[in-house]
Amino acid sequence: xxxxxxxxxxxxxxxxxxxxxxxxxxxxxxxxxxxxxxxxxxxxxxxxxxxxxxxxxxxxxxxxxxxxxxxxxxxxxxxxxxxxxxxxxxxxxxxxxxxxxxxxxxxxxxxxxxxxxxxxxxxxxxxxxxxxxxxxxxxxxxxxxxxxxxxxxxxxxxxxxxxxxxxxxxxxxxxxxxxxxxxxxxxxxxxxxxxxxxxxxxxxxxxxxxxxxxxxxxxxxxxxxxxxxxxxxxxxxxxxxxxxxxxxxxxxxxxxxxxxxxxxxxxxxxxxxxxxxxxxxxxxxxxxxxxxxxxxxxxxxxxxxxxxxxxxxxxxxxxxxxxxxxxxxxxxxxxxxxxxxxxxxxxxxxxxxxxxxxxxxxxxxxxxxxxxxxxxxxxx
Numbered sequence: 001x002x003x004x005x006x007x008x009x010x011x012x013x014x015x016x017x018x019x020x021x022x023x024x025x026x027x028x029x030x031x032x033x034x035x036x037x038x039x040x041x042x043x044x045x046x047x048x049x050x051x052x053x054x055x056x057x058x059x060x061x062x063x064x065x066x067x068x069x070x071x072x073x074x075x076x077x078x079x080x081x082x083x084x085x086x087x088x089x090x091x092x093x094x095x096x097x098x099x100x101x102x103x104x105x106x107x108x109x110x111x112x113x114x115x116x117x118x119x120x121x122x123x124x125x126x127x128x129x130x131x132x133x134x135x136x137x138x139x140x141x142x143x144x145x146x147x148x149x150x151x152x153x154x155x156x157x158x159x160x161x162x163x164x165x166x167x168x169x170x171x172x173x174x175x176x177x178x179x180x181x182x183x184x185x186x187x188x189x190x191x192x193x194x195x196x197x198x199x200x201x202x203x204x205x206x207x208x209x210x211x212x213x214x215x216x217x218x219x220x221x222x223x224x225x226x227x228x229x230x231x232x233x234x235x236x237x238x239x240x241x242x243x244x245x246x247x248x249x250x251x252x253x254x255x256x257x258x259x260x261x262x263x264x265x266x267x268x269x270x271x272x273x274x275x276x277x278x279x280x281x282x283x284x285x286x287x288x289x290x291x292x293x294x295x296x297x298x299x300x301x302x303x304x305x306x307x308x309x310x311x312x313x314x315x316x317x318x319x320x321x322x323x324x325x326x327x328x329x330x331x332x333x334x335x336x337x338x339x340x341x342x343x344x345x346x347x348x349x350x351x352x353x354x355x356x357x358x359x360x361x362x363x364x365x366x367x368x369x370x371x372x373x374x375x376x377x378x379x380x
Contacts, residue, residue, distance in 0.1 A: 332360025
């Protein structure tokens with residue numbers, strides 16, 4: 001049995017160490033299970049052939065760093081198209097012939113975020129849709145074909161999808177739920193850092209869109225963080241740092257710094273998976289706000305980044321999307337909805353860090369461990 005991990009977002013973003021780390025947790029978990037796993041990475045061609053070649057080499061280098069150089073096939077698609085045909089793609093790593101041989105035998109595809117499309121998609125024996133962003137996926141599935149006609153199973157990290165208070169667009173697909181994956185062998189607990197720093201990583205602006213009650217709300221971190229901008233002034237002596245993808249001349253940087261926030265580039269502090277892990281471990285914990293639609297729709301979404309913080313023994317302060325009910329009572333999470341609650345949570349972490357750090361690590365082992373989640377999805 002070959003397990004294929006379908007991904008279409010790692011190779012095309014070489015500056016994103018955290019982005020690459022998402023499918024990495026899946027692959028390392030599959031390897032820990034002793035399964036024959038193949039990372040299938042789709043890279044659509046751009047107008048710059050040299051840049052495409054550089055991205056391919058970069059992807060290969062990252063795989064070598066994690067011992068995965070013999071278990072991947074990168075599919076370079078030229079020209080880029082939403083229709084995926086294997087015959088029209090160049091294969092790197094595994095040859096097309098070997099890939100065809102694997103497809104002829106028993107196999108399963110874990111299709112992350114609908115990365116692989118028909119007709120190539122239909123060549124896999126068992127096709128599992130793995131949703132990493134329920135608010136947008138569920139909304140757009142009501143508008144267009146996003147794989148709902150071509151998969152056998154549907155799994156989502158929207159933990160609250162079947163609850164009465166969940167407001168995600170209704171779906172007939174029989175979604176099953178899993179937790180964001182953290183490979184707890186790779187992500188080991190670390191000592192308390194010397195600096196009292198809370199950090200997070202992300203995109204300050206967001207181009208995605210979903211319709212809520214006839215409107216398209218702002219889904220950006222910029223909007224989500226607005227209620228908490230005075231937090232550094234409320235807890236002096238603590239460093240609140242945002243690793244956000246902002247241009248050096250963006251006026252948002254000055255606005256945030258005036259409020260006491262440190263702003264750094266994720267392309268500098270988390271450019272590679274190893275740098276990403278170092279950066280997460282350098283913080284006392286995570287403080288982040290969630291895009292409003294996940295909070296309003298009570299999707300139960302949790303981020304893979306927060307799972308990584310927990311695995312390192314770093315508590316997480318964030319907003320509740322409806323996920324609280326699916327976590328242990330002592331989880332390392334502190335859920336907040338307003339500035340005063342965030343201040344209280346930060347002070348609690350400062351005072352009681354050893355206990356909350358242990359809770360965070362224990363929760364990662366119990367709930368987010370990649371092997372446990374993959375066993376569930378693959379029915380092992």
